[in-house]
Amino acid sequence: MFIINGDNGGNWYSFFYLLSSVLTFLFLLYLGMKKGYPILSWILILVSGALFFIIGTKLLTFRSAEWTTLFRNGVFPHTASKSAIGGMLFAILGIELSRSWLKIKEFVLDTYVLMVPLGLALQKPGCLLAGCCFGTPTALPWGVQYAQGTAVHHQHWISNRIPATELLSLPVHPVPLYEIISYLMIFGVLILLAPALQKRGSRFLLAITMLAISRFTLEFFRDPAATQALGQMIGGLKALQWILLLTGLVTAIILYGKLKRPSTSVKNPSVTHYLMWRKFALILFLSLIIWAVHMGFSATEMLVMNLKLLPALILFGFHAWIRFTVPPFRLAGIIILILPLFIMGQSVPDKEDAWEYFHSFGAGGTFGS
Numbered sequence: 623m624f625i626i627n628g629d630n631g632g633n634w635y636s637f638f639y640l641l642s643s644v645l646t647f648l649f650l651l652y653l654g655m656k657k658g659y660p661i662l663s664w665i666l667i668l669v670s671g672a673l674f675f676i677i678g679t680k681l682l683t684f685r686s687a688e689w690t691t692l693f694r695n696g697v698f699p700h701t702a703s704k705s706a707i708g709g710m711l712f713a714i715l716g717i718e719l720s721r722s723w724l725k726i727k728e729f730v731l732d733t734y735v736l737m738v739p740l741g742l743a744l745q746k747p748g749c750l751l752a753g754c755c756f757g758t759p760t761a762l763p764w765g766v767q768y769a770q771g772t773a774v775h776h777q778h779w780i781s782n783r784i785p786a787t788e789l790l791s792l793p794v795h796p797v798p799l800y801e802i803i804s805y806l807m808i809f810g811v812l813i814l815l816a817p818a819l820q821k822r823g824s825r826f827l828l829a830i831t832m833l834a835i836s837r838f839t840l841e842f843f844r845d846p847a848a849t850q851a852l853g854q855m856i857g858g859l860k861a862l863q864w865i866l867l868l869t870g871l872v873t874a875i876i877l878y879g880k881l882k883r884p885s886t887s888v889k890n891p892s893v894t895h896y897l898m899w900r901k902f903a904l905i906l907f908l909s910l911i912i913w914a915v916h917m918g919f920s921a922t923e924m925l926v927m928n929l930k931l932l933p934a935l936i937l938f939g940f941h942a943w944i945r946f947t948v949p950p951f952r953l954a955g956i957i958i959l960i961l962p963l964f965i966m967g968q969s970v971p972d973k974e975d976a977w978e979y980f981h982s983f984g985a986g987g988t989f990g991s
Contacts, residue, residue: 624764624765624766624767624796625766625767625768625769625790626750626751626753626766626767626768626769626772627768627769628751628752628753628768628769628771628772628775631751631752631753631754631772632752634747634748634751634752635748635749635751635752635754636748636920636921636922637748638744638745638746638747638748638749639745639748639922639923639926640922640925640926641744641745642741642742642744642745643672643741643926643929643930644926644929645741645744646737646740646741646744647668647672647929647930649737649740650664650668650733650734650737651664651665651668653733653736653737654668654730654733657728657733659726659728659730659733660724660726661937662901662934662937662938662941663724663726663897663901664730665930665933665934665937666720666724666901666904666905666908666934667717667720667721667724667726667730668734668930669908669927669930669931669934670716670717670719670720670904670908671713671714671716671717671720671734672713672926672927672930673716673908673911673912673927674712674713674715674716674717675709675710675712675713675716676709676919676923676926676927677712677911677915678705678708678709678710678711678712678713678715679704679705679706679708679709679712680698680701680703680704680705680708680918681708681712682705682707682708682711682851682852683701683703683704683705683708683851684699684701687699688701697917697918698914698915698916698917698918699917699918700917700918700919700920701918703851705851706742707837707851707862707865707866708851710738710833713734714731717730717731717734718731720904723900723903723904724897724900724901724904725897725900729822729823729826731823731826732819732822732823732824732825732826735812735825735826735829735830736809736812736813736825736829738829738833739805739806739808739809739812739829739832739833740805740806740809742801742805743801743802743805743806743809746798746799746801746802746805747798747802749798749801750766750796750798750799753768753772753773753774754773754848755797755798755801755844755848756768756773756774756777756791756794756795756797756844756845756848757794757795757796757797757800757843757844757845757848758794758795758843758844758845759783759792759793759794760793760794760795761793762793762795764796764799765793765794765795765796766793766794766795766796767790767791767792767793767794768790768791768794769789769790769791770789770790772791773848774791774794774845775788775790775791777791777845777847777848778791778792781847794845795843795844797840797843797844797848800840800843801836801840804836804839804840805836808829808832808833808836811828811832812825812828812829815828821880821881821883823880824877824880824881827873827874827876827877827880828877830869830870830873831870831873831874831877834866834867834869834870834873835866835870837862837866838863838866838867838870841860841862841863841866846860849862852865898941898942898945901938902938902942905931905934905935905938908931909931912924912927912931
């Protein structure tokens with residue numbers, strides 16, 4: 623048996639969440655450039671997917687109190703619960719909406735979905751250390767026990783499985799470890815079958831099918847209390863499992879029909895690279911959404927969004943500068959923009975006591991699935 627004390631579990635979760643977000647973003651940037659996607663449009667699509675993903679992870683776990691806060695007070699409430707299923711659904715919506723708005727004809731979800739299992743695998747060590755996605759009790763030698771103060775120990779105590787004085791939870795299935803293995807296998811299958819998945823949407827459908835089947839199977843080992851949404855039992859299965867089963871069957875049938883149809887040669891559609899006003903409108907739209915929902919985001923989630931949005935802002939500014947400025951005066955314009963910053967940087971108080979010092983302290987943690 624292995625023991626996890628849960629110290630800094632929230633910090634570990636945030637670290638692996640940030641690591642997964644940054645690495646998958648960089649990998650997707652590389653894949654998009656390799657496929658010839660317009661780089662600024664591709665970044666904006668990825669930012670849209672990331673923002674909608676975070677919103678989706680929260681919306682699917684909202685209860686009546688959160689919905690009341692959202693609609694009555696107009697405030698996006700903070701919740702520690704997260705649902706990867708809700709995140710995936712909203713990410714697909716955000717990517718397709720932004721792709722359509724930017725007039726990108728390629729089905730970019732075939733590229734995006736390649737990094738989904740890898741990103742989930744990179745994030746799951748944080749879930750294991752935080753104890754948020756804990757499994758059912760087990761006597762297997764690789765079972766994991768969690769110390770007092772963790773969600774697992776608390777759940778076992780309130781369900782009368784252990785006394786209040788017990789220092790450790792019951793041994794449970796290390797579900798995040800199972801998920802890591804499963805997601806890496808899905809990633810490997812997608813890579814190996816890439817040459818055979820040339821039809822539009824085929825890679826996306828295969829990935830969704832495998833992800834649905836994987837999550838459906840792993841839910842048998844996950845404690846119902848750890849299922850953040852749709853964890854109630856219906857007909858011997860969790861409500862979430864029925865949805866996953868239906869999703870897997872539907873996508874598998876669609877994929878089979880697509881692969882059976884004869885191949886048709888399709889030229890790569892042309893893309894308009896200079897839809898500047900559409901790109902500006904999308905940047906403004908995404909910025910307004912971030913501002914509207916930021917109260918419900920954790921510090922790590924806000925950092926992720928800023929890191930992904932910043933390259934888009936810089937690249938858009940560069941494109942706008944090149945397109946709308948007169949070449950002979952570009953250098954002078956840059957100097958005019960930088961000079962005030964230089965002047966302000968030289969304006970410092972003459973006396974040491976002119977400085978004002980502020981101190982702040984904060985603490986926080988996250989749990990997710």
